[in-house]
Amino acid sequence: NFMLTQPHSVSESPGKSVTISCTGSSGSIASNYVQWYQQRPGSAPTTVIYEDSQRPSGVPDRFSGSIDSSTNSASLTISGLKTEDEATYYCQSYDRSTYVVFGGGTTLTVL
Amino acid sequence: QITLKESGPTLVKPTQTLTLTCTFSGFSLRTSGVGVGWIRQAPGKALEWLALIYWDDDKRYSPSLKSRLTITKDTSKNQVVLTMTNMDPVDTATYYCAHRPPWGTSLVFDPWGHGTLVTVSS
Numbered sequence: 076n077f078m079l080t081q082p083h084s085v086s087e088s089p090g091k092s093v094t095i096s097c098t099g100s101s102g103s104i105a106s107n108y109v110q111w112y113q114q115r116p117g118s119a120p121t122t123v124i125y126e127d128s129q130r131p132s133g134v135p136d137r138f139s140g141s142i143d144s145s146t147n148s149a150s151l152t153i154s155g156l157k158t159e160d161e162a163t164y165y166c167q168s169y170d171r172s173t174y175v176v177f178g179g180g181t182t183l184t185v186l
Numbered sequence: 187q188i189t190l191k192e193s194g195p196t197l198v199k200p201t202q203t204l205t206l207t208c209t210f211s212g213f214s215l216r217t218s219g220v221g222v223g224w225i226r227q228a229p230g231k232a233l234e235w236l237a238l239i240y241w242d243d244d245k246r247y248s249p250s251l252k253s254r255l256t257i258t259k260d261t262s263k264n265q266v267v268l269t270m271t272n273m274d275p276v277d278t279a280t281y282y283c284a285h286r287p288p289w290g291t292s293l294v295f296d297p298w299g300h301g302t303l304v305t306v307s308s
Contacts, residue, residue, distance in 0.1 A: 076249070108292035112233075119282055119298040120233065126292045165233055169293045174246045175223070175235035 077101055077170035079178035086184040092154040095181045097166030099147045107169040109149040111140055114180075115162045123164075124151060153183070161185045188212035190222075190283050190299035197305050198273050204304060208266040208283030215241050215261045219288030222266040223295055224257065226279040234279075238286065238293075239266055275306045 078100040087093040097109065109127050112120035122131050124140035127149065137154045149168075153160055166178040194206035206224070213220060223238040237257040238246045247255050256269045266283060280303045284295035 108290075108294075110292060110294045112295075114233075119301050120295075121298070122294060122296040125294040125296070126290055131296065167233075167235075167293075167295075173249060175238065175248075175293055177225075177233040177235060180232045 077173045077176055079166050079168060079176055081164075081166060081178040081181045083179070084182040084184065086186055087156055089156050089158060089185055091156050092152060093156060093183065095151045095153075095164050095166075095183070096146075097149040097151070097178050099149075099168070102147075102170070103144065104147045104149055104168065105142050105144045109140070109142065110167045111138075111149075111151045112165045112167065113162045114165065120165065156185050158185050188285055188297055190285060190297065192281060192283050192299045192302040194281075194302060194304065196303060197307065199308050200274055200306060202273050204268075204270045204273050204277070206268045206270075206281055206283075206302065206304075208268070208299060210264050210266070210283075210285065213285060215239075215259050215264070215266070217241055217288055221286030222259070223284050223286055224266075224268045224281060225284060225295065225298075226277075226281045227301075228276070228279040231279075236270075236281075237268060240286075241288075273306045277304070278306045279304060 080098045111124035114120040123138045128140040163180045163182045190210040221240040224236040239257045254271045280301040282301040284298040
């Protein structure tokens with residue numbers, strides 16, 4: 076089955092940038108769009124990136140997404156980190172056999 | 187404004203069948219491309235996709251749970267219902283429903299309901 080692997084946690088200081096990776100287990104991650112969701116404790120997920128690199132309205136341009144075919148990975152980069160960015164971030168994509176797939180989530184600590 | 191709200195029992199016994207209802211507003215399941223999905227999250231764990239139903243009644247299920255899941259829609263009531271049979275304590279989780287927008291080809295879920303916590307215990 077297709078899987079998406081994320082680092083369990085990352086941490087960085089306010090004002091800095093951080094990149095969270097999401098690696099596909101097989102095939103080409105570039106073949107199907109990747110989404111990124113932010114989930115704060117006790118809240119439902121919200122979309123921060125869809126279709127690899129598109130930002131929904133209301134999401135600051137500090138959030139960006141990209142695909143690296145050479146590593147079969149998607150990445151979420153958050154620049155100018157703020158304490159409010161502390162959350163767990165999930166990548167999600169599609170696979171013909173598994174259909175909808177979520178990554179295991181990455182907890183971002185801003186300290 | 188699109189909103190979704192999950193409802194159903196907060197406690198079910200092992201082996202029972204869980205029935206959850208997602209009541210939504212701000213969109214119609216008659217609109218081409220629209221879908222409603224169910225996703226769950228066990229305490230402290232990652233998101234797990236369960237099922238998705240489209241405007242044309244196309245239904246997709248998680249392969250690992252397919253034998254236990256049924257998703258249906260009532261377009262006139264703006265509701266989507268998920269049933270899960272043979273509940274087990276490992277099914278204890280917060281269950282979310284979410285809107286699949288009609289635009290694009292990606293399987294994005296946006297927005298999500300607030301979720302409902304279901305505990306499986308005797």
